[in-house]
Amino acid sequence: MLQDYISTGKKATRDGFGEGLHELGKQNPNVVALCADLVASLKMADFIKANPERFIQVGIAEANMMGIAAGLAIGGKIPYTGTFANFSTGRVYDQIRQSIAYSHKNVKICASHAGLTLGEDGATHQILEDIGMMRMLPGMTVINPCDFNQTKAATIAIAEHYGPVYLRFGRPNWPNIMPEYKFEIGKAIHMNEGSDVTIIATGHLVWNALEAARALEAEGISVYLLNIHTIKPLDEEAILDAVSKTKCVVTCEEHQINGGLGDAVANVLARNFPAPQEYVAVKDSFGESGTPDQLLVKYGLGTDDVIAAAKKVLSRK
Amino acid sequence: MPEITYLENVASQVRRDVLRQVHACASGHPGASLGCAEFFVALYFEIMHHDRAFNMKGAGEDVFFLSNGHISPVFYSTLARSGYFEVAELATFRKLNSRLQGHPATHEGLPGIRIASGSLGQGMSVAIGVALGKKLDGDDKTVFVLTGDGELQEGQVWEAAMFAPHNKLDNMIVTVDLNGRQIDGDTKDVLSLGDVEGKWRTFGWDVMTIENGNDMAAVVSGLKEAKSRLGKGKPVCVLLKTEMGFPIDFMVGTHKWHGAAPNDEQLANALGQLEETLGDY
Structure with a gap:
C-alpha cells in the first residue's frame, strides 16, 4: 500500500553501498574491494578502515581494475569494484565482456553517480546508457536500487549470488522509503x-x-x-x-x-x-x-x- | 628433470600439432604459436608446479595466463600433451561445438583455461588479480603471463605494468614474446615499441632478456633465472626474443603467417621439417 512507503529522511544510495560493504566485510572474509581513485565518492572508507588488507587501490586505471577483479575472482575472492557508473561500464565494456561476463567471473561491479542526478558535473559523467550496455551481456545481473536501504540490502545480497553483477546507484541525497529488509535478486x-x-x-x-x-x-x-x-x-x-x-x-x-x-x-x-x-x-x-x-x-x-x-x-x- | 632433448622433442610435436590444427580448420594463428613452442613446453614440462587435475582456483600451484589469446594452438597442444585433456580433441579446434574455441575461453569448460583472452591487453591485469589473491592467501606459488609484443601497444598493459611494481608483486613473471611482428607488418613500422627493456625497467620491473627464445636450453635456464629473482620486492619481466614461424623455412622472416593457415602442400612441406616425436593425434 502506498501509505506504507513514507520517506524517513534523505540519504544517498551510495551511502547505502558504503554501509552495506562495511557490514559485508565483517560477515564474509572473501569479500575484497577495489577502487579507481574515488574512495570518498564511493563511501568505501569504513570498509577500508576495517579491512585494509582486503582493499586494493588501483589508481585511475579502470580497465586494469576490471581485469584484476576477474583475477581475484579466479582465486575465490568476491571482488567489489568501485568507481563512477560511466567508468564502470562504457570505459571498460570490453574488459567486462571478455574477462568477466564471458569468463563468468564472480565480480560485483558497483557503480555510483549514475544518471542525471549526478548533477553539476554534467553530461561527460552522467551516464544514461549503462543499463542497456550491461543488460545485453549474457549472464550479467543488473540491479538499480531506489534508496539507501535498498542499496545497502542489495550490496549485501549480491555476495550470495555467484556470477557477475552490475549494481547501479547514485550521488544525491534521496528519500529513503524502503524498510530495512532482505533483498531478493529478481523479485519485484x-x-x-x-x-x-x-x-x-x-x-x-x-x-x-x-x-x-x-x-x-x-x-x-x-x-x-x-x-x-x-x-x-x-x-x-x-x-x-x-x-x-x-x-x-x-x-x-x-x-x-x-x-x-x-x-x-x-x-x-x-x-x-x-x-x-x-x-x-x-x-x-x-x-x-x-x-x-x-x-x-x-x-x-x-x-x-x-x-x-x-x-x-x-x-x- | 627432463633432458633438454626430451623437451625439444615435445616442442617438435607441439609444432606439428599447431600446424595440423590450423590446417584442419583453414584458419588460426600459426606464426607466433610456432615461435613460442619452446616457451610453452619449458613452462608446462619443466618450470611450473601445476596440477593436471585442473582446478579453476589454482590454489597451491603455479598458474599461467595467455594474454595474446590468438596463439591458442600452441596453448591447446601444450595443455593436451601435458595431460589436461585428450590429445585427439585438438582435431576439434575452431570447429562447431568444440571446447577449443578460436581464442581460449572458459565458457566450454576446457581444462587448463582460467580466463577468456583474445581481445588484447587484458591478461596481465588478470594475472595481477591472481597474484594479489595468492599474497592474501599466503600461497607462495608463481603467476606467469605471456603477452605479445604488438600487444604492448594496448594502453591497459601499461596500467598493469604500473600497478604490479607499486604493489610489490614479486610473485609474478610477465614474458613478452618479442618477435618484432604483428598482423599489419613489423612492429617497428606499425607502431614502434621504442626501448622495450627501458620501458619495463623504468616502470619498476626486474627485467631480463632471453636472447634466443627458440633455443630450449636457453629458455629453460632463462625461466629458471626469472623464477630465482622472485620474492625480492619486484615483479619480473622476461623479454623473450623469438622468431615468428620458427623453424619452418618458408614461414620465418615475415609477418605473413601471423594469422594464415597453410594449404595441403604447405602443410606437407612444413611437417617434413618437424620430427613426429610423440605421435600425431
Missing part, C-alpha cells in the same frame, strides 16, 4: 496494487513514481506500482500480473529511452501481453550541468512527467 516489490494503470519504476525514479501514484490515486485513478530494482533477470511474472490487471503501463527510469527498463518491459509485453506503454526516460539526448531536481524536470523525469505519462497511456487503452 509490489508497492501498491491497482486496476487502472501500472507504473513500473527503477532507481531514484521509484520516488517520483510513488509521488505520482499518490497524486493519481487522489484523483481517483487506481495505480499498480512496481519497484523493479532488478532489471535483469526481470520479474516477468510480476509485470504480467500487474499489466494484465491494468492493461496499460508507464515505465520510469533515469536512463536513455533506448535499452533500459522500458525496453526490457516492452520486450516482455510484446511476447506475452501487448499493451500501451509510455516511457518516462531521457529522450535520446545527453544531459548537462544543473541540480538533480532541475535536471529531472528539464529532461522529463519529474513527478509531473510520470503523472502526465499515466494519463496519456490511460487514454490509449
Whole structure:
C-alpha cells in the first residue's frame, strides 16, 4: 500500500553501498574491494578502515581494475569494484565482456553517480546508457536500487549470488522509503496494487513514481506500482500480473529511452501481453550541468512527467 | 628433470600439432604459436608446479595466463600433451561445438583455461588479480603471463605494468614474446615499441632478456633465472626474443603467417621439417 512507503529522511544510495560493504566485510572474509581513485565518492572508507588488507587501490586505471577483479575472482575472492557508473561500464565494456561476463567471473561491479542526478558535473559523467550496455551481456545481473536501504540490502545480497553483477546507484541525497529488509535478486516489490494503470519504476525514479501514484490515486485513478530494482533477470511474472490487471503501463527510469527498463518491459509485453506503454526516460539526448531536481524536470523525469505519462497511456487503452 | 632433448622433442610435436590444427580448420594463428613452442613446453614440462587435475582456483600451484589469446594452438597442444585433456580433441579446434574455441575461453569448460583472452591487453591485469589473491592467501606459488609484443601497444598493459611494481608483486613473471611482428607488418613500422627493456625497467620491473627464445636450453635456464629473482620486492619481466614461424623455412622472416593457415602442400612441406616425436593425434 502506498501509505506504507513514507520517506524517513534523505540519504544517498551510495551511502547505502558504503554501509552495506562495511557490514559485508565483517560477515564474509572473501569479500575484497577495489577502487579507481574515488574512495570518498564511493563511501568505501569504513570498509577500508576495517579491512585494509582486503582493499586494493588501483589508481585511475579502470580497465586494469576490471581485469584484476576477474583475477581475484579466479582465486575465490568476491571482488567489489568501485568507481563512477560511466567508468564502470562504457570505459571498460570490453574488459567486462571478455574477462568477466564471458569468463563468468564472480565480480560485483558497483557503480555510483549514475544518471542525471549526478548533477553539476554534467553530461561527460552522467551516464544514461549503462543499463542497456550491461543488460545485453549474457549472464550479467543488473540491479538499480531506489534508496539507501535498498542499496545497502542489495550490496549485501549480491555476495550470495555467484556470477557477475552490475549494481547501479547514485550521488544525491534521496528519500529513503524502503524498510530495512532482505533483498531478493529478481523479485519485484509490489508497492501498491491497482486496476487502472501500472507504473513500473527503477532507481531514484521509484520516488517520483510513488509521488505520482499518490497524486493519481487522489484523483481517483487506481495505480499498480512496481519497484523493479532488478532489471535483469526481470520479474516477468510480476509485470504480467500487474499489466494484465491494468492493461496499460508507464515505465520510469533515469536512463536513455533506448535499452533500459522500458525496453526490457516492452520486450516482455510484446511476447506475452501487448499493451500501451509510455516511457518516462531521457529522450535520446545527453544531459548537462544543473541540480538533480532541475535536471529531472528539464529532461522529463519529474513527478509531473510520470503523472502526465499515466494519463496519456490511460487514454490509449 | 627432463633432458633438454626430451623437451625439444615435445616442442617438435607441439609444432606439428599447431600446424595440423590450423590446417584442419583453414584458419588460426600459426606464426607466433610456432615461435613460442619452446616457451610453452619449458613452462608446462619443466618450470611450473601445476596440477593436471585442473582446478579453476589454482590454489597451491603455479598458474599461467595467455594474454595474446590468438596463439591458442600452441596453448591447446601444450595443455593436451601435458595431460589436461585428450590429445585427439585438438582435431576439434575452431570447429562447431568444440571446447577449443578460436581464442581460449572458459565458457566450454576446457581444462587448463582460467580466463577468456583474445581481445588484447587484458591478461596481465588478470594475472595481477591472481597474484594479489595468492599474497592474501599466503600461497607462495608463481603467476606467469605471456603477452605479445604488438600487444604492448594496448594502453591497459601499461596500467598493469604500473600497478604490479607499486604493489610489490614479486610473485609474478610477465614474458613478452618479442618477435618484432604483428598482423599489419613489423612492429617497428606499425607502431614502434621504442626501448622495450627501458620501458619495463623504468616502470619498476626486474627485467631480463632471453636472447634466443627458440633455443630450449636457453629458455629453460632463462625461466629458471626469472623464477630465482622472485620474492625480492619486484615483479619480473622476461623479454623473450623469438622468431615468428620458427623453424619452418618458408614461414620465418615475415609477418605473413601471423594469422594464415597453410594449404595441403604447405602443410606437407612444413611437417617434413618437424620430427613426429610423440605421435600425431
